[in-house]
Amino acid sequence: MVSFIRGCYRGPMSTEVPARRYAKGEAKRRQILIAALAVVARHGYRNSTLQEIADAVGLTKAGVLHYFDSREDLMAQVLRERDAHDGTAYTPADGDSLTQLGRTVEHNGSVPGLVQLYSQVVIEAEAPEHPAHAFVRDRYGALVASLAEGVRRRQRAGTAGPDLDPVAVARIAIALSDGLQLQWLHDQSLDMSGVFDTAMDLVLEARPPRAS
Amino acid sequence: MVSFIRGCYRGPMSTEVPARRYAKGEAKRRQILIAALAVVARHGYRNSTLQEIADAVGLTKAGVLHYFDSREDLMAQVLRERDAHDGTAYTPADGDSLTQLGRTVEHNGSVPGLVQLYSQVVIEAEAPEHPAHAFVRDRYGALVASLAEGVRRRQRAGTAGPDLDPVAVARIAIALSDGLQLQWLHDQSLDMSGVFDTAMDLVLEARPPRAS
DNA sequence: AGGAATACCTACCAATGGTAAGTTTTATCC
DNA sequence: GGATAAAACTTACCATTGGTAGGTATTCCT
Numbered sequence: 001m002v003s004f005i006r007g008c009y010r011g012p013m014s015t016e017v018p019a020r021r022y023a024k025g026e027a028k029r030r031q032i033l034i035a036a037l038a039v040v041a042r043h044g045y046r047n048s049t050l051q052e053i054a055d056a057v058g059l060t061k062a063g064v065l066h067y068f069d070s071r072e073d074l075m076a077q078v079l080r081e082r083d084a085h086d087g088t089a090y091t092p093a094d095g096d097s098l099t100q101l102g103r104t105v106e107h108n109g110s111v112p113g114l115v116q117l118y119s120q121v122v123i124e125a126e127a128p129e130h131p132a133h134a135f136v137r138d139r140y141g142a143l144v145a146s147l148a149e150g151v152r153r154r155q156r157a158g159t160a161g162p163d164l165d166p167v168a169v170a171r172i173a174i175a176l177s178d179g180l181q182l183q184w185l186h187d188q189s190l191d192m193s194g195v196f197d198t199a200m201d202l203v204l205e206a207r208p209p210r211a212s
Numbered sequence: 213m214v215s216f217i218r219g220c221y222r223g224p225m226s227t228e229v230p231a232r233r234y235a236k237g238e239a240k241r242r243q244i245l246i247a248a249l250a251v252v253a254r255h256g257y258r259n260s261t262l263q264e265i266a267d268a269v270g271l272t273k274a275g276v277l278h279y280f281d282s283r284e285d286l287m288a289q290v291l292r293e294r295d296a297h298d299g300t301a302y303t304p305a306d307g308d309s310l311t312q313l314g315r316t317v318e319h320n321g322s323v324p325g326l327v328q329l330y331s332q333v334v335i336e337a338e339a340p341e342h343p344a345h346a347f348v349r350d351r352y353g354a355l356v357a358s359l360a361e362g363v364r365r366r367q368r369a370g371t372a373g374p375d376l377d378p379v380a381v382a383r384i385a386i387a388l389s390d391g392l393q394l395q396w397l398h399d400q401s402l403d404m405s406g407v408f409d410t411a412m413d414l415v416l417e418a419r420p421p422r423a424s
Numbered sequence: 425a426g427g428a429a430t431a432c433c434t435a436c437c438a439a440t441g442g443t444a445a446g447t448t449t450t451a452t453c454c
Numbered sequence: 455g456g457a458t459a460a461a462a463c464t465t466a467c468c469a470t471t472g473g474t475a476g477g478t479a480t481t482c483c484t
Binding site: 234235236237261262263273274277282283 | 439440441442443449450451
């Protein structure tokens with residue numbers, strides 16, 4: 001069981017060194033991740049077979065499974081890689097996390113394969129034994145924290161209702177993002193980004209209560 | 213009710229006659245639907261096998277497949293039946309559809325199995341060849357229409373911002389419902405209903421814009 | 425060059441969804 | 455109250471797929 005690295009999740013706070021691999025292997029690994037996403041985009045998540053992914057990169061099933069513990073693990077890693085790459089998730093304290101989330105929503109409107117994969121992994125990972133369980137959990141946690149902080153900053157700046165519960169608003173923003181993506185999968189004419197911005201504007205409303 | 217329908221989806225506009233079947237079969241069919249939901253609740257969607265469902269009702273796999281075209285079809289029918297039963301979906305014009313949706317969200321907080329099944333089917337059904345594709349599409353459509361009408365009624369009553377786009381608000385409500393359920397699956401301590409109500413209150417806000 | 429770790433393949437297995445074809449049960453019609 | 459047609463099943467059986475075991479070839483470091 002070689003896998004000191006494979007399968008085990010390394011969160012943002014983890015500093016473990018990656019398992020040493022040969023250059024060729026590292027390249028192949030990346031290639032697999034890219035191919036997997038492409039295959040999902042073409043045939044959908046549940047119709048994406050290990051065999052087809054393997055074919056796409058000139059390997060056998062077993063060859064692919066040399067890099068990933070399982071199909072589920074592979075799919076989860078696609079997400080993780082993507083997540084780390086375009087840094088949508090763990091937004092550092094500098095940028096505005098709410099704006100960043102909005103941008104991510106907008107961007108996702110161009111990658112249906114990724115959206116489907118994301119939704120699918122999130123649901124599957126509900127099972128505690130799923131390889132991405134901890135990942136998704138941590139991701140949600142980090143997102144909530146980051147967004148809540150963004151809300152607090154806006155409250156200080158006066159661009160968000162002072163009585164809003166930052167954590168609740170964070171959860172609302174995430175729910176909107178996830179939920180709109182679900183709808184969008186069934187109707188890609190939906191303007192996810194527009195609806196998201198509209199909703200968030202209303203939620204963050206800094207206007208004083210109506211004189212009742 | 214339309215409980216005697218099977219296999220093929222009959223939307224609101226369909227008038228086809230139900231396939232005739234014996235009383236015993238009808239009972240068995242119900243039993244299977246209930247058992248399927250129970251199995252999903254226990255082991256999760258992807259770990260719910262036809263075999264186990266069959267065992268639960270004293271049949272073989274093939275026996276179950278006599279009633280449903282496929283596993284996916286079975287799962288979709290569980291949703292459909294449930295949908296028709298507690299009438300959450302096609303809310304008639306009488307009640308307030310927004311309140312109704314809120315109640316459904318609250319109720320779903322007690323049935324994790326159903327929530328998981330629902331989410332899973334919605335994602336799977338993105339594929340046009342999925343047996344529940346048309347169902348989910350129609351369901352979304354009907355929900356949007358119903359909720360949008362609810363928003364309009366509130367606007368007339370002065371309990372919703374007059375400038376709100378009813379359809380957009382409808383989509384927002386659905387997204388919140390779906391998205392919160394996704395989060396809730398990973399953290400059942402989340403107060404779905406509370407967050408949902410909070411968000412909708414903010415979105416529907418009828419307060420006048422702040423004097424900028 | 426030597427040697428350890430990696431990269432990768434060839435079988436092989438078990439589980440699962442699904443089908444084909446037949447047998448038994450159920451209700452209906454003379 | 456049997457004949458009969460349809461529904462309610464069952465017993466094989468198949469194909470796909472994820473995954474494993476174990477071996478061979480390749481890479482890289484010293």
